Amino acid sequence: MARASTHPRSCGLKHRGFGRRFALLLMPLLVVGCAWGSSSETRTGDRAVPDPDASENVTFYPTYGYLEDDEWVVPVRYWVWEDRGLVSRVVTRVASSMAGLEPQQVETFRHRLRPFSGDSEWRQRVTFVFEDDPLGQEYQVLDERGRAPRTDRNGVVEGKVRIPAQRAEELLAAQGSQGGWLRWEAVSRDHSGTGQAILVPSEGTSVISDIDDTIRITEIPAGWSVAVRNTFFDEFREAPGMPELYQEWDGEGDVLFHYVSGTPWQMYESLSEFLFHEETGYPEGTMHFRTVRKNLVSISTWRDLRSLVSAGAETADRKYEVIAGMMEDFPDRTFRLVGDTGEGDPEIYRSLARRFPGQVEEIVIRDITDDRTLRPERLEGMTVIPAETIERATGPDAIVADLRWQPQSVRVLW
Template structure:
């Protein structure tokens, strides 16, 4: 299992680590271009446990609790909220250089991440978007050293006072890939049920996998490359990755999400979050089209299956992608949570439909 969401929360209780800065490497992929493996990386450096973050978390907890329709919280709900909301109130670290080393590298080579514009340090939001390159020979050496399966490479942050682990999958030019939505596709969020239910399922209840979708994903061949593309905010990455890849057992893959404003004392921040998850805004629709199109452009010889749900704009996004890349889309699968197969069948034309309450997948659909 590749290392996802490995930067721990122990800093809140371990004074000896008070200077530690936690590095989140969001899982990515590598693609071949001009005789090299190119690996795009999104990295975030942050701290937890500051006084300001704790105070903001208290305010946010009260606001979100009210939006979820709860008069009071049990201790397990409080702990769950803290875990899931922690990255909204973390202290992002700017001007940080990112150094990493691939695990079991016989050369112990240290790589420094740099953006396409030449930036070598994190921005004011603690983020650095960069790219690593490996020769085919070097990549094969690392894969062999790690005894890697299916192209996964693990690496570790090596900067001063930095702690974090990450993983990237080197994906061959040819083969089968799956691009998947998350909310109400593989994880039950109940977006169509309204704000209170969405907030409850997002912050105060244990995440639940969609049973028939979990069964479907576990049938994928190990050589299938997975990409999870969500209109939800990046700040939810760590609890989502922990649930998807550790608890629920979905196959690991790259993650592609969206930012949300972090001024937690402004009411509009919560409106932003709700609109991103609940309303499937035009911005989120365009974000998905942009991110999926980029993946397709990196793998022009691979075939793709697109999997989403009918509660948001997945059918429209996937239809757009099918028109843009007709030779590469093998299938579109939609979990129909609003009964569009009956009410609005033209919306799902040419797509395989899975009824939301179906216990089994009809392979011949």
């Protein structure tokens, strides 16, 4: 069921120049804020006081497992962090004064800001157990050398967990798993969080889906002001007809879903709440987003901030490599690639089809810029879903997409 925004489209922005300035200001504010003050805090008058009993959040991002010989290999990414209430309040106040927000928009922004303003915890090592495991066996994410790394300065660990195939079957049975999902929870001291991974059969069909303007209305071609409003301030809206299409595919029985987007990982919580809510109705799946680091002393942070306010080749390179990696993990599966014309999805997907000609079953593109009329060569050989046309913005507010992208030099890893 589609849910319209409670705010008119013009609401909440003083003028069109706001969007890019807000995007340029938001992340530096958070970077500086997260270098200031205590991680978890209570208030005594006007003074922030550390809370020694605060638990650290562990966000495990939904992932998949692939079978390698007699083991399931599960790539895992997790983030250890604490709420930063004071920073959130300050940034919300600044944004409200810039944008002239209504009360509901302020609350929406505060909720979506929470992971951006969270304090990343350094040198943490998380231990977890699978739910309902009668053995209670503890696991840790391992790096390529087989060691359990600690979180980096951005609070993140990336690595793999290996589970013997027979053991995985026992865990699935113990959990009464539906669809091959395995669930776990953090048990290390002062850590709180749950995660899940789907064990993907070697054969079948995977839908790899973009998010912005493919299944959620973002209106990126309309420019920064509109895209920022739809991302941070207004209620999310599903793209008309797309939940029903995905439900139809889900009903085929052997279809799994992977959501790959240039959206920052910090949007994971808000987007998953929306996409997989029963009123929205998208099938649950794995999530693969973009890294936006916040550590003040890292040059990578400033590179990430630069890419956050551009639609350059780095985002397309990263998207291409993530999808290519999944295709390499599952050489006997076929893939439906679903995107839109607002950015470089047709070019990325066409390049993947050339590289993996036997695996790409179909490319489905939601045409939001009337490319079927203006640039039909972009959509040649693809299944086109006509959509309401979004006029491309011009001038400083425009988000310029690279429609001539080619997979030449991949410069950034996810």
